[in-house]
Amino acid sequence: MESVKLGILGMGTVASGLINIIGLNNHKITEILNKNIAVSKVLVKDINKARNINLPQDVYTADAYEVINNKDVQILVELIGGINPAYEYIKAALNNKKHVVTANKALIATHGEELEEIAAENGVKLMYEASVAGGIPIIKAISENLAANEFEKIIGIINGTTNYILTQMAENGLEYEQAVKQAQQLGFAEADPSSDVEGDDAAYKISILSTIAFGQRINIEDIPKEGITKISKEDINYAKELGYSIKLLASAVKNNDEIELRVHPAFVPKEHPLSNVKNEFNAIFLKGNAVGELMFYGKGAGSLPTGSAVLGDIMSIVNSSYADNNEVKKDAKYKIVNNACKPYYIRFEVIDKPGVLGKIANIFGANNISLASVMQRQKNGNNTAPLVFITHEVGRKNIDAALEEINKFEFVTKTASIIMVESLK
Amino acid sequence: MESVKLGILGMGTVASGLINIIGLNNHKITEILNKNIAVSKVLVKDINKARNINLPQDVYTADAYEVINNKDVQILVELIGGINPAYEYIKAALNNKKHVVTANKALIATHGEELEEIAAENGVKLMYEASVAGGIPIIKAISENLAANEFEKIIGIINGTTNYILTQMAENGLEYEQAVKQAQQLGFAEADPSSDVEGDDAAYKISILSTIAFGQRINIEDIPKEGITKISKEDINYAKELGYSIKLLASAVKNNDEIELRVHPAFVPKEHPLSNVKNEFNAIFLKGNAVGELMFYGKGAGSLPTGSAVLGDIMSIVNSSYADNNEVKKDAKYKIVNNACKPYYIRFEVIDKPGVLGKIANIFGANNISLASVMQRQKNGNNTAPLVFITHEVGRKNIDAALEEINKFEFVTKTASIIMVESLK
Numbered sequence: 148m149e150s151v152k153l154g155i156l157g158m159g160t161v162a163s164g165l166i167n168i169i170g171l172n173n174h175k176i177t178e179i180l181n182k183n184i185a186v187s188k189v190l191v192k193d194i195n196k197a198r199n200i201n202l203p204q205d206v207y208t209a210d211a212y213e214v215i216n217n218k219d220v221q222i223l224v225e226l227i228g229g230i231n232p233a234y235e236y237i238k239a240a241l242n243n244k245k246h247v248v249t250a251n252k253a254l255i256a257t258h259g260e261e262l263e264e265i266a267a268e269n270g271v272k273l274m275y276e277a278s279v280a281g282g283i284p285i286i287k288a289i290s291e292n293l294a295a296n297e298f299e300k301i302i303g304i305i306n307g308t309t310n311y312i313l314t315q316m317a318e319n320g321l322e323y324e325q326a327v328k329q330a331q332q333l334g335f336a337e338a339d340p341s342s343d344v345e346g347d348d349a350a351y352k353i354s355i356l357s358t359i360a361f362g363q364r365i366n367i368e369d370i371p372k373e374g375i376t377k378i379s380k381e382d383i384n385y386a387k388e389l390g391y392s393i394k395l396l397a398s399a400v401k402n403n404d405e406i407e408l409r410v411h412p413a414f415v416p417k418e419h420p421l422s423n424v425k426n427e428f429n430a431i432f433l434k435g436n437a438v439g440e441l442m443f444y445g446k447g448a449g450s451l452p453t454g455s456a457v458l459g460d461i462m463s464i465v466n467s468s469y470a471d472n473n474e475v476k477k478d479a480k481y482k483i484v485n486n487a488c489k490p491y492y493i494r495f496e497v498i499d500k501p502g503v504l505g506k507i508a509n510i511f512g513a514n515n516i517s518l519a520s521v522m523q524r525q526k527n528g529n530n531t532a533p534l535v536f537i538t539h540e541v542g543r544k545n546i547d548a549a550l551e552e553i554n555k556f557e558f559v560t561k562t563a564s565i566i567m568v569e570s571l572k
Numbered sequence: 573m574e575s576v577k578l579g580i581l582g583m584g585t586v587a588s589g590l591i592n593i594i595g596l597n598n599h600k601i602t603e604i605l606n607k608n609i610a611v612s613k614v615l616v617k618d619i620n621k622a623r624n625i626n627l628p629q630d631v632y633t634a635d636a637y638e639v640i641n642n643k644d645v646q647i648l649v650e651l652i653g654g655i656n657p658a659y660e661y662i663k664a665a666l667n668n669k670k671h672v673v674t675a676n677k678a679l680i681a682t683h684g685e686e687l688e689e690i691a692a693e694n695g696v697k698l699m700y701e702a703s704v705a706g707g708i709p710i711i712k713a714i715s716e717n718l719a720a721n722e723f724e725k726i727i728g729i730i731n732g733t734t735n736y737i738l739t740q741m742a743e744n745g746l747e748y749e750q751a752v753k754q755a756q757q758l759g760f761a762e763a764d765p766s767s768d769v770e771g772d773d774a775a776y777k778i779s780i781l782s783t784i785a786f787g788q789r790i791n792i793e794d795i796p797k798e799g800i801t802k803i804s805k806e807d808i809n810y811a812k813e814l815g816y817s818i819k820l821l822a823s824a825v826k827n828n829d830e831i832e833l834r835v836h837p838a839f840v841p842k843e844h845p846l847s848n849v850k851n852e853f854n855a856i857f858l859k860g861n862a863v864g865e866l867m868f869y870g871k872g873a874g875s876l877p878t879g880s881a882v883l884g885d886i887m888s889i890v891n892s893s894y895a896d897n898n899e900v901k902k903d904a905k906y907k908i909v910n911n912a913c914k915p916y917y918i919r920f921e922v923i924d925k926p927g928v929l930g931k932i933a934n935i936f937g938a939n940n941i942s943l944a945s946v947m948q949r950q951k952n953g954n955n956t957a958p959l960v961f962i963t964h965e966v967g968r969k970n971i972d973a974a975l976e977e978i979n980k981f982e983f984v985t986k987t988a989s990i991i992m993v994e995s996l997k
Contacts, residue, residue: 446864
């Protein structure tokens with residue numbers, strides 16, 4: 148039987164997952180492809196390191212170009228991550244007329260368009276299903292299965308680390324710092340979790356998804372982002388009480404010729420399917436103008452789920468079942484905006500004395516902010532009390548203007564929490 | 573620009589949805605395909621009927637073979653439903669070397685294998701994404717996007733009519749008959765709803781999904797089925813109280829070399845994502861040995877969602893992005909069984925007198941049925957009282973043996989409700 152020969156850059160979690168699946172499901176894979184999958188060369192840092200991987204020792208090399216320039220290699224699988232040197236390696240491989248499969252979200256989000264052009268010029272394919280939401284086949288769904296649709300909305304929980312942290316805070320009453328520590332112990336968060344908790348990871352992913360969905364390159368700089376570092380257990384408890392979960396959402400919403408993009412923590416109504424996506428799971432909620440609302444749910448990371456996505460791309464290339472229909476048109480059709488009117492949750496700590504509520508409410512009124520609900524609670528030990536508002540739909544500018552005034556009051560002791568409420572309608 | 577020419581059999585809901593989407597998203601479709609989609613011939617019963625469809629009058633014909641044998645037609649879209657005469661029409665079209673796209677679940681579930689062979693012999697494609705779960709791209713997901721996985725489990729809410737009825741009973745306190753009537757008024761149920769409420773529709777669909785997932789023809793006769801006609805508002809209320817929703821599940825579960833198939837109402841734990849799938853929405857929960865747990869959620873019926881699936885297939889054929897990897901191997905690899913041990917919910921109406929609980933519990937014990945919980949409630953007006961049990965995992969045979977004895981007691985006034993509890997682990 149003929150073999151498909153892979154070159155792999157990196158032998159970490161995802162690469163070892165890929166090798167495991169090829170072994171485990173070999174029967175099914177060869178039945179579908181009518182070909183074996185073989186590994187010709189693998190780039191590693193230390194070729195002498197003991198590995199629990201079923202590959203002959205002589206496939207390993209510490210020289211990337213031994214993989215990229217290897218004559219046998221038909222498909223290069225890039226799993227080292229990061230922009231450099233992955234960018235140079237992939238360019239070289241494409242120019243060598245090798246197909247490329249990658250899980251590299253930072254690279255695709257920043258250089259995807261250029262790399263797709265190089266792939267097209269060389270008549271080879273560049274695929275990156277694994278770069279967004281691990282095992283969930285969301286890129287193929289948007290670019291192929293649902294190609295008949297114009298997309299109106301993509302809202303995703305696409306960072307498993309932050310979803311794990313928020314779920315643990317909500318369900319087990321952990322403080323933010325405790326939840327981060329627990330996520331690190333379980334391998335759901337890195338030693339330095341900042342790319343996840345600050346929203347960068349989710350921003351890369353929504354940039355990739357919206358570029359495919361809207362057929363227009365969406366730059367990472369166009370996506371305002373706010374992470375979850377300021378979310379307190381208190382906000383989570385108020386959310387619960389009001390019938391919401393707090394989720395880190397990455398969203399792209401089209402309105403006529405405008406697209407609004409954002410990564411931000413949001414109140415999500417309990418009855419919405421996104422609200423029940425827990426722990427390390429991811430989900431992407433889509434609205435197409437024909438198909439209506441869809442949601443895809445599954446594991447967004449991990450060795451085998453991400454390996455499954457990489458192998459799916461490899462099998463697509465072998466079966467030539469992948470049309471080049473995700474090639475991005477360069478002409479900008481849509482204007483990128485950031486002016487949505489939404490309800491907001493706002494929490495203050497105030498000194499508990501008469502007249503406080505009235506003064507704050509007056510300023511909201513003066514800024515055209517109308518209130519949907521107000522919760523005033525028992526004093527804390529230190530003579531302050533929490534004061535919680537949910538507004539009706541309003542522009543963020545109005546909120547910021549009101550807060551500037553409100554924060555001048557001497558009775559406001561703590562800067563407010565401000566979290567958008569997503570009705571998801 | 574070159575055109576792709578369709579012949580369409582039928583001009584009902586789905587066909588008109590298809591025509592609408594082709595018009596609505598024409599710009600995106602031609603950008604992807606580099607071709608126009610044109611309609612050459614359409615089979616209708618009455619060519620003179622006034623239609624709110626943007627097609628020239630001369631495309632209509634009352635003679636199916638004017639569509640099937642039309643030289644211009646490259647892709648035949650079959651949307652008349654039912655096994656005959658659709659079966660003959662599709663065979664003729666495939667033998668005429670025309671690709672076929674269909675939404676016909678009954679036909680694919682019964683003659684799919686033969687029709688796929690005819691398609692392969694003629695070098696054309698037979699596609700049927702729209703036959704299961706409307707707009708949710710589940711067939712492509714199983715056969716292509718997730719092809720690297722061996723599937724362990726497929727559990728679907730794949731009949732929107734019954735899900736609407738059960739949701740209305742649970743959320744608005746409707747009785748079964750009222751909910752059916754409401755579903756009919758809203759167009760979610762047919763005048764004769766039996767194919768939906770008896771489980772036939774869901775059985776066709778799970779037969780198609782499991783045939784693709786397991787690479788083995790699963791016959792509709794191998795699927796035991798139970799509908800929702802016996803579900804009472806009372807059972808739904810007990811389910812709620814115990815932390816469950818009642819859903820009509822269609823499931824296929826693989827254990828080593830055995831596959832267990834079933835269509836049946838089941839208790840689904842509130843925290844499981846399937847439990848929150850409401851009204852006319854569908855969802856399919858999958859477990860692959862690499863990707864882990866996935867769920868796909870969306871509209872399982874309707875003009876535009878189903879039209880989206882049909883058009884997705886058409887675009888795949890034009891883009892040749894569809895490999896023949898869902899061709900089913902004929903050799904049976906798995907044994908079809910029906911012997912799962914599960915917990916059961918059982919409800920009796922009993923005359924409220926001392927010793928009743930003990931006598932019933934004894935018989936459960938004698939049949940090796942251990943109990944997880946018992947709820948005894950206040951009497952009804954007529955001196956009877958409900959008695960509700962949830963068992964631990966046990967074979968259905970044991971339950972049936974126990975019930976045969978229990979139903980002989982003169983104090984048992986009403987045949988029990990028996991509903992499986994799905995832990996979905």
